[in-house]
Amino acid sequence: MKTIDTLVADIYKLFSLDPIKMKEEEVDEYIDSFGEMLKKHIKEFLYEQPQSNGNLRLSAIGKPDRQLWYGSKTTNQESTLKPSTRIKFLYGYILEELLLLLSSISGHKVEDQQKEVELEGVKGHHDAIIDGVVVDCKSASGRGFEKFRTNNLVNDDPFGYIGQISAYAEANGLDEAAFLAIDKSTGEICLSPLHSVEMINARSRIKHLKEIISNNNVPDRCYSAVPDGKSGNLKLPVGCVYCNYKRECWSDTNQGRGLRVFEYAKGKRYLVRVHNEPDVMEVADW
Numbered sequence: 572m573k574t575i576d577t578l579v580a581d582i583y584k585l586f587s588l589d590p591i592k593m594k595e596e597e598v599d600e601y602i603d604s605f606g607e608m609l610k611k612h613i614k615e616f617l618y619e620q621p622q623s624n625g626n627l628r629l630s631a632i633g634k635p636d637r638q639l640w641y642g643s644k645t646t647n648q649e650s651t652l653k654p655s656t657r658i659k660f661l662y663g664y665i666l667e668e669l670l671l672l673l674s675s676i677s678g679h680k681v682e683d684q685q686k687e688v689e690l691e692g693v694k695g696h697h698d699a700i701i702d703g704v705v706v707d708c709k710s711a712s713g714r715g716f717e718k719f720r721t722n723n724l725v726n727d728d729p730f731g732y733i734g735q736i737s738a739y740a741e742a743n744g745l746d747e748a749a750f751l752a753i754d755k756s757t758g759e760i761c762l763s764p765l766h767s768v769e770m771i772n773a774r775s776r777i778k779h780l781k782e783i784i785s786n787n788n789v790p791d792r793c794y795s796a797v798p799d800g801k802s803g804n805l806k807l808p809v810g811c812v813y814c815n816y817k818r819e820c821w822s823d824t825n826q827g828r829g830l831r832v833f834e835y836a837k838g839k840r841y842l843v844r845v846h847n848e849p850d851v852m853e854v855a856d857w
Contacts, residue, residue: 573679575702579760581677605672612664629695632776633734635793636783641816643784667708670751688742691777697739705740705748712755719752719763729810737770796843803846832857
């Protein structure tokens with residue numbers, strides 16, 4: 572019986588010159604199931620209106636208190652996502668389903684795909700259990716993938732992935748988990764194991780969040796602003812840049828004007844204090 576330790580190597584072997592050992596009929600079955608999952612994801616993105624009802628999900632418990640507090644008070648926030656962003660999310664889902672397909676074809680035991688689990692009344696869906704280990708698939712690129720490859724996510728986790736997978740493991744009564752990640756730019760795959768000492772106590776975290784969400788007082792800000800190079804300006808940290816609630820959260824900055832956004836060659840930069848006016852276009856409608 573295979574173990575998860577050889578998963579990446581076994582997936583790579585599928586693309587070597589050696590013929591795969593699985594019968595073609597079995598491969599066809601896995602590919603058919605993969606196709607059905609793709610159809611499901613694509614139809615959801617094309618026909619279903621994205622929305623958030625403010626309910627706490629296991630996938631979110633690793634996110635900061637203030638972000639989740641805003642999320643609990645705001646509905647339908649996801650509908651503001653740009654079409655290009657939604658397309659990016661869609662091919663992320665496709666790549667993650669591909670990882671599970673390849674795991675199965677490489678001979679590993681993949682069970683309970685997208686199974687609903689529950690912890691302290693909060694629900695979520697884990698990606699799968701592979702060889703007895705709770706696995707969450709992630710597509711990333713550049714620096715994001717490097718954190719998975721070097722097992723450095725415990726030191727830099729702005730999106731709360733560790734809290735998410737900790738909840739899935741605890742809901743399944745398991746103390747081992749792993750991220751199976753793929754680099755969207757290079758196709759490189761890595762397995763990033765997570766042991767019990769690196770996980771959070773998901774049950775306690777949920778109880779804490781329920782108290783936070785039920786309170787009408789906004790929690791402290793998640794992160795502090797960081798210097799924007801040597802300009803003397805301050806900008807949002809990475810953990811805030813991708814947050815849906817940054818406009819409300821930082822509305823008191825820049826002498827009450829709120830965030831000021833400037834379009835640089837590598838994308839938008841959100842400034843919370845402008846000491847020296849940037850020599851680039853300011854974005855008025857963002």
